[in-house]
Amino acid sequence: MVCRKGFTLIELLVVLATLALLAAMLLPALAQTRQNSQVIECLANQRQLAVAWMMYARDNNDKLVPVGSLAYQPASFSINPLTDPDLQPGGALAQFCPGNLQSTAMTAGHYYTNWIKAGLLYPYVQNIAVYKCPADLSKRPYGASPTFAVASERTYSVNCYVGGMQWWDQNYKLYRKLSDMNRPGPSHTWVFIEENPASIDTCYFVLDPANPTLWYSSPAVLHGNWSVMTYADGHSEAHRWTDRNMISDVNPQAPPGINVPADPKSGDLAWLFSVSTVPIRR
Secondary structure: OOOOOOOOHHHHHHHHHHHHHHHHHHHHHHHHHHHHHHHHHHHHHHHHHHHHHHHHHHHOOOEOOOEOOHHHOOOOOOOOHHHOHHHOOOOOOOOOOOOOOOOHHHHOOOOOOHHHHOOOOOOOOOOHHHHOOOOOOOEEOOOOOOOOOEEOOOOEEEEOOEOEOOOOOOOEOOEOEHHHOOOOOHHHOEEEEEEOOOOOOOOEEOOOOOOOOEEOOOEOOOEOOEEEEEEOOOOEEEEEOOOHHHHHOOOOOOOOOOOEEOOOOOOHHHHHHHOOOOEOOO
């Protein structure tokens, strides 16, 4: 009688069940490793932008790089920003990153990749990838049909009270120079933040003191419940949020990502404002 060696059906099932169990145990760890690597890359991106931001100020008599709202963008997004005189250094609309990521004319135009290059910090960090978080898989304009939507090239926006071309609220300090940043101090004043793909348009991230219960602009929560931020002293950190309304973009208004009602149980909005600017002393 010949004895054939091999696995029985029961043994094969046990092996497959063991492999499935190992996979179930390893996949969350692998996902967490990937998320951690994206956080590290995002931190590195913002640190590079912070270095460029400080170099710009030192090269321009201490002046901070301007950041413009929609009112400070070119009249047309179908032109080449690299040849627009208003966007060149010294031009009336020259700023960190000109343009409007919610504009189909810009994102679907021939010059989409030139808008970051037209920014005042690009000569200091000539790598478009630095302006985008690796976890940002959003398309521009937000909600557009696949015919027009393209991958977003920018995740990061700037505190509107740090170099803002528009004074959002004149009761609060607008920092125009590095030397202006004595309250609450560079290590307690943020400059760069990841912005919600639904609200990001210009490079101008707004916090409105007149509406302390609304997120006028919302952070992008791309790393679990965390977002990467960078401060005026150059340090970057991942900040954990607790505001479920903001995290989940609970918004009865339109468009999404703007004027999100803050969760009254969370102090996130008040905290972010506390590291954005200070009341002007009268």
